[in-house]
Amino acid sequence: MNPQHPQQPQQTPIQQRKRSFLHGLANVMLQRGVPLPSHLTGIPYPSSFDPASSPWRTLDISSSDLGIVRLASRDVDLFKLWAFVQQAGGSAKINEQGLWQSLLPQFDLPDQFMQLNGQPQSTAAALRHYYTNIIGPFEDAYRKNMVREQQQRALQQGRTQGGMPIPGSAQPRSSIGPMSGTFPPHTAGNALQPTDAPLGGINGMQFPPSQGLTQTPQGQLPIASMGGTPDIRALGSMDATTLDGVNLPLTASGSNGTMSEVEVDGRKRKVEELDDPNTKRVRQKIGDSSDPRNALQTGPNGQNAAMNAPARPRQFLRRKITYIPFAREVTTAGGRDLDAIQQEFAHASQRPLRDLSEWGTVDIEALTMSLRSRISTELSYALTTFTILSLLRIKNEPFLVSQAPDLFDETLDLLEEVAFGEAEDVGEDDHPDSPIITHRKLLDSLLEEGSAPFASLKPKQGLKDHSSGPQQRPGDIILAITNILRNLAFANENHDYLARRDRLLDVLLRLSCLKRPSPDNPFEPLSQSLSLNDLIVIRKDIVHILINLGFTVRLASKPASPSAPESRRARRVFELLVSYFIDSAEAVAPYPCVLLTGVPSHLHNTKPPLLPDSALEVFTRISFSDDNRLTLCKAIPPEWLWSTIEALVHRLPLDNSDFQVITRSEWLTYVERVVMVLYSIAFFSPPAIKKRMKTDRQLSFTKIFLRLIRRLSIYAHPDQRAAFLVVLRRSVETLKLVDDAGDSFDASPSTMPGLAFGMGYGEHGESRIEKGMGLLSGYQEEITWGLMAQKDLDDLVFSDLISLVRVEPVP
Incomplete structure (x- = not known):
């Protein structure tokens, strides 16, 4: 060691x-x-x-x-x-x-x-x-x-x-x-x-x-x-x-x-x-001595064949080598990086909403100049900014359009220029002799046009002209402006200013018109910049605007003698509103109206049709004043009035299933609007129309209203009579108007005084002797002992019922 x-x-x-x-x-x-x-x-x-x-x-x-x-x-x-x-x-x-x-x-x-x-x-x-x-x-x-x-x-x-x-x-x-x-x-x-x-x-x-x-x-x-x-x-x-x-x-x-x-x-x-x-690997043949596994086979004497076989050099197995080229990884689709787009979208969706103070100051004059320039990029900026301003509420106060009159006028100029190119001729008139084109017909025409073979390849009105370069489609500009006007109309502070601008109503109603029907194009918008789909959307926007401005709209400055543009305005308003509820296929009682959308499992989940209900509400508000009623009386053709009366009468409840539907507040309000529109039309209709309503057996105006009055008063549950009181009063007043069959605007002493619920020109409370048989004289006993015997009946309704059940004395 x-x-x-x-x-x-x-x-x-x-x-x-x-x-x-x-x-x-x-x-x-x-x-x-x-x-x-x-x-x-x-x-x-x-x-x-x-x-x-x-x-x-x-x-x-x-x-x-x-x-x-x-x-x-x-x-x-x-x-x-x-x-x-x-x-x-x-x-x-x-x-x-x-x-x-x-x-x-x-x-x-x-x-x-x-x-x-x-x-x-x-x-x-x-x-x-x-x-x-x-x-x-x-x-x-x-x-x-x-x-x-x-x-x-x-x-x-x-x-x-x-x-x-x-x-x-x-x-x-x-x-x-x-x-x-x-x-x-x-x-x-x-x-x-x-x-x-x-x-x-x-x-x-x-x-x-x-x-x-x-x-x-x-x-x-x-x-x-x-x-x-x-x-x-x-x-x-x-x-x-x-x-x-x-x-x-x-x-x-x-x-x-x-x-x-x-x-x-x-x-x-x-x-x-x-x-x-x-x-x-290449499969070896059986018996091939190159495969070492074959050396293990036995010979005829039971001995290993490898003992007797001569030694051979060992051959290796062959292998097939496959060369696979590298493939370039493609992360785009159609030239767009989808991953980058998804990341940007996720980042934008998580971005918090901006505070009102972060929007900064908007120069209204510069915004007006951007609209006036008519440059594509400037129009996009101005319309986008104006849309945001119309939606904002600064300290719970909306954007007051009265403080920016130049901006509002320039917006109307742009709307009229893009839609028509020039102002409407004063002498231009509509076609009052043509029938009213309903909203349902427009939808059917649009559906038929879109389902036709090669529909997308056919040239259509309102499409963008590709030769115009990178500009907005004119129809999109019109839709953006109507959206701005609808937002402005939502604020109560803007109602008076917008209603006094007659040009606003004239331009909007002109946009809603169609050309005279032709064999090739039965339903074509009056504006060349609009397609049929654009027209349907714009008509809905106009109805929403008129809902807010209905009580403040004046159809004519002199209702007794309206001018040609004022008469045209009244006809266009009437045609637009009536087109939503005059169609014979949809003018049905409440319960069949529910069935049009499919048989419901529970009636309490159903609501009245939205567009007809909105149109009835607008008609009620516009025809509330006597001036507008007189203008409508002078401008609306009798054929349009009679078609509207028939459609409204058909929408009233008839049998028990209809009255079961109207027990809900939404449907009861809908029936109240139908009765109120009938009252307004009966008020400004000429005496000939009233007499026809009274005597036409196919219409059965008297019987339908009498059935409605009895179901809302005599046969109604005592707890529900208070809810039906408004509809009951207006139904009785409508019967009284039709029973008089006179001119409601005639203020001479020989004319019957105005009614309690009408805004008539006559004086109320006058006592005079009425001649002839009352409209409900054949049902005197039922009305007298049934409806008039109720102790909570209104005095004015009671007096009207006495007039309706009068019997002409025998000489």
């Missing part, structure tokens, strides 16, 4: 295995470019590596022995941790079943510990993090080598069938890995490749990224449960060499510890075929 070098203490087998484990672990991390600290593995850093740049510099390493790290103020032996994890079936299985918590008692670890920042940390999660980042890459390399060893062993067994091993080869050893005979076979893991994933850490310690672990089947374990200590002595010997920097076993070696050329080539081919599953 050399005294200069004292003898080192002999290491136990367990210590030798641990040293080999740490050596392999250090080699794996060295190849990944993140070598472990030397005082952890005993392997010094490479000469070219700077320890200050190591990601493991903050790792808490125990100074008691190699391979031990500190976690929660406890020592954790990495070799012991590796053995426990492999005993349980690998890290993939432990992750799947959540068994990291069961490993804590093996190292005397608590359930939680405090980090440097004072936050509690789960010890099981930290232990998993340590294993994944430090031992995980070594586990992947170990699994890959296990698969390679199995492939090599299977190849050796195929070559040595029949008890005749190939010369130069040796029998496979019993060890299957660095810890022989202990761990089950695993499938191949991921290749050891560096990754750019972010570093993870615990308690301020940063670890390099680890490769993903592959789930493996659980085999036979050296101990029965996780509760005991693993039998490390049963881990076997360490007959291994180095492959990819990891100490791995050799399972088929030559007699001198080296592999023959045939074995090395077979290993390479197996590894290449394992890495490339798409590799195709």
Whole structure:
């Protein structure tokens, strides 16, 4: 023994295995470019590596022995941790079943510990993090080598069938890995490749990224449960060499510890075929001596054919190599980057709403000049800004259009110029002799036009002229302006100003008109810039505007003798409103009206049709004043009046199902509007129309109203009579108007005085003798003892009923 070098203490087998484990672990991390600290593995850093740049510099390493790290103020032996994890079936299985918590008692670890920042940390999660980042890459390399060893062993067994091993080869050893005979076979893991994933850490310690672990089947374990200590002595010997920097076993070696050329080539081919599953091999013919498997066939005497066959040089299997060109990844669709669009949309959707103060100051004069310029970009800016102003409420006050008259006038000029190009001729007149075109007919025509073959290829009115360049479609500008006007009409402060601007009503009503019907184009908008679809939308917007302005609209300055433009205005208003409820297919009683939308399961979920109900409300408001009634009387043709009366009478309730529907407040209001419109029309209709209403048997005006009056008073429940009182009064007043059959605007003494609910020109309360039979004289007893006997009946209704049931005295 050399005294200069004292003898080192002999290491136990367990210590030798641990040293080999740490050596392999250090080699794996060295190849990944993140070598472990030397005082952890005993392997010094490479000469070219700077320890200050190591990601493991903050790792808490125990100074008691190699391979031990500190976690929660406890020592954790990495070799012991590796053995426990492999005993349980690998890290993939432990992750799947959540068994990291069961490993804590093996190292005397608590359930939680405090980090440097004072936050509690789960010890099981930290232990998993340590294993994944430090031992995980070594586990992947170990699994890959296990698969390679199995492939090599299977190849050796195929070559040595029949008890005749190939010369130069040796029998496979019993060890299957660095810890022989202990761990089950695993499938191949991921290749050891560096990754750019972010570093993870615990308690301020940063670890390099680890490769993903592959789930493996659980085999036979050296101990029965996780509760005991693993039998490390049963881990076997360490007959291994180095492959990819990891100490791995050799399972088929030559007699001198080296592999023959045939074995090395077979290993390479197996590894290449394992890495490339798409590799195709040429099938050998039966009896081909080049295939070593055919050498195992027996001869006629039962002997191995390879004993008698002459030795031939071994031929390797051919492989087909397929070259696949790289494909350029396309992230766009139609020239648009959809990912960028989605990111921008998500960013815009999360953007908070801007405060009113962030909009800044809007120069109304500059806005007016932008409209006056007629430049495409300026028009877009001006109309967008004006739309926002029409919707804003500053300190609960709307935008007052009266404070910007120039802007309003310029908007009307733009609307008229884009729609018609010039102002309307004063002498131009409509076609009062033509029938009223209903809203339903317009919808049917639009549907028929759109469902025709090659409908999209046919030229249509209102489409954009592509030769005009990058400009807005004229129809879109018109729709934007009508939307602005509708927003302005919602504010009560703008009603008077808008109603006094006769030009506003004239331009809007002109937009709603259609051309004279022709065989080729029966329904064509008067404006060349509008399509039929645009016309339907604009007519709805005009109805919404008139709902707000109805009580303040004046159809003529001199109702007794309206001018031609004023008469035209009155006819257009009447035609527009009546078109929504005059159609014979839709003018039905309440219950059939409900059935038009499909048989409802519950009647209480239904509501009256929106557009007819809105049109009735507008007609009621416009015809409320006597001046507008007189203008309508002078302008509306008798044929239009009679068609409207028939449609309204058909909308009144008749049978029990109709009266059941109108018990709801929405339908009761709808019936009240129908009766009120009938009252207004009966008021300004000429005497000839009233007489026709009284005597026409097909219309049955008297019977329908009498039935309505009886159901709302005599047969109604006492609790419901108060709700029906308004409809009852207006129904009685309408019958009284029709019964008089006179001119309501004639203020001469011979004319009957005006009615209580009408805004007539006559005086009320005059007593005079009425001649002739009353309209309800045939139902005198029923009315007298039924309706008039009610104690809560209104006095004016009572007096009107007395007049209606009068009987002409016998001379």
